[in-house]
Amino acid sequence: MANNSTDLPVFDTSVPRADDVSDATKEMVSEMASAADYFELLKPRVMSLVVFTTLIGMIMAPTGADGGVHPVVAFTALLLIALGAGASGALNMWYDADIDANMERTRTRPIPSGRVSKDSALGFGLTLSAGSVMCLGVFVNWLSAGLLAFTIFFYAVVYTVWLKRHTAQNIVIGGAAGAFPPVVGWAAATGSVDVLPVLMFAIIFFWTPPHFWALALLKNKDYTENNIPMMPVVAGSKNTRFQILAYSLVMAGFAALPALLGHAGLFYALFSTALSAVFVAMSFWLFIAPDSRQAAASKALFAYSILYLFLLFAGFPADKLIGI
Amino acid sequence: MKEEFEGTPEWSDELLARRRKRAAVMGWVLAGRVVLFFLVTVVKLGSNIVQRAL
Numbered sequence: 001m002a003n004n005s006t007d008l009p010v011f012d013t014s015v016p017r018a019d020d021v022s023d024a025t026k027e028m029v030s031e032m033a034s035a036a037d038y039f040e041l042l043k044p045r046v047m048s049l050v051v052f053t054t055l056i057g058m059i060m061a062p063t064g065a066d067g068g069v070h071p072v073v074a075f076t077a078l079l080l081i082a083l084g085a086g087a088s089g090a091l092n093m094w095y096d097a098d099i100d101a102n103m104e105r106t107r108t109r110p111i112p113s114g115r116v117s118k119d120s121a122l123g124f125g126l127t128l129s130a131g132s133v134m135c136l137g138v139f140v141n142w143l144s145a146g147l148l149a150f151t152i153f154f155y156a157v158v159y160t161v162w163l164k165r166h167t168a169q170n171i172v173i174g175g176a177a178g179a180f181p182p183v184v185g186w187a188a189a190t191g192s193v194d195v196l197p198v199l200m201f202a203i204i205f206f207w208t209p210p211h212f213w214a215l216a217l218l219k220n221k222d223y224t225e226n227n228i229p230m231m232p233v234v235a236g237s238k239n240t241r242f243q244i245l246a247y248s249l250v251m252a253g254f255a256a257l258p259a260l261l262g263h264a265g266l267f268y269a270l271f272s273t274a275l276s277a278v279f280v281a282m283s284f285w286l287f288i289a290p291d292s293r294q295a296a297a298s299k300a301l302f303a304y305s306i307l308y309l310f311l312l313f314a315g316f317p318a319d320k321l322i323g324i
Numbered sequence: 325m326k327e328e329f330e331g332t333p334e335w336s337d338e339l340l341a342r343r344r345k346r347a348a349v350m351g352w353v354l355a356g357r358v359v360l361f362f363l364v365t366v367v368k369l370g371s372n373i374v375q376r377a378l
Contacts, residue, residue, distance in 0.1 A: 034342050035349035072367045139364045
């Protein structure tokens with residue numbers, strides 16, 4: 001039998017499923033893993049968004065009389081927060097390996113494809129979680145370490161274990177995990193939390209449902225077959241598309257608040273309004289789109305939502321730089 | 325379904341190469357950690373390093 005998901009097996013491994021094999025097999029699975037496989041456990045694409053939003057939180061934090069956090073400490077904080085976020089991704093892959101194996105989008109991940117054993121992924125995730133939190137506490141401050149620990153717990157336990165398979169509100173509530181990084185970044189830089197990072201949290205929090213549901217609409221078959229109660233599975237396409245529009249409007253409101261409350265200037269106000277207007281327009285288009293155009297509209301909104309968050313958050317330091 | 329390898333698995337060149345590469349990456353990661361810990365320690369101590377009881 002051939003392993004058709006990787007180009008590895010010199011052994012006739014028959015793609016041992018990592019959660020149902022002997023110790024000898026597990027050992028061989030872990031020997032097959034490359035460093036890149038472990039890196040993939042960290043969900044690098046999600047991690048890049050975490051790094052970016054954390055960095056923005058740190059950049060926007062006031063420097064204070066002492067000139068702010070030292071660049072070496074800032075880099076260390078960024079690295080540790082990224083590793084903590086990645087660790088929660090590894091724990092998510094460990095717990096979700098069974099459903100990942102049945103979904104087209106996730107079946108080539110390291111565990112379901114048999115390149116990394118579940119035990120190795122669990123050990124990797126736990127070690128990185130504990131290590132990143134402890135080091136952040138010792139090297140930077142304990143507020144940011146506590147927030148990072150809570151973020152990891154929220155994603156790995158609250159979202160992955162409690163919410164994902166049990167409620168259609170899974171990614172609404174679970175979205176908080178992805179919204180914490182700018183707050184953690186701000187806390188790392190200042191040792192406190194202020195209004196602006198909380199607004200950044202709210203923007204990402206309300207951005208998550210439209211972003212993820214646009215994808216869920218496209219992958220509805222996979223979620224239905226695996227009994228995962230994503231909103232399109234539970235409430236249907238029409239209801240989900242309405243909720244996407246509703247959340248987009250709320251998100252646009254929060255995106256405008258930093259300027260309205262005086263935490264950002266005119267450039268941010270104009271830039272964020274333009275970006276949010278396009279987001280809401282695309283959500284509206286998805287809502288009214290005929291059946292034949294819905295897949296294209298979902299795909300377009302999903303792609304734009306990623307660009308939106310990057311550009312919106314880039315708008316904060318750009319506004320600070322321009323100073324109008 | 326329970327699947328097992330029969331007998332003692334042979335180390336192929338591919339697997340040995342993977343293990344070597346993993347070990348090399350781990351070595352670089354550890355070396356990077358040592359450097360980072362050293363730099364952070366120096367930065368955290370700052371000028372306090374000379375303000376100690378003799």
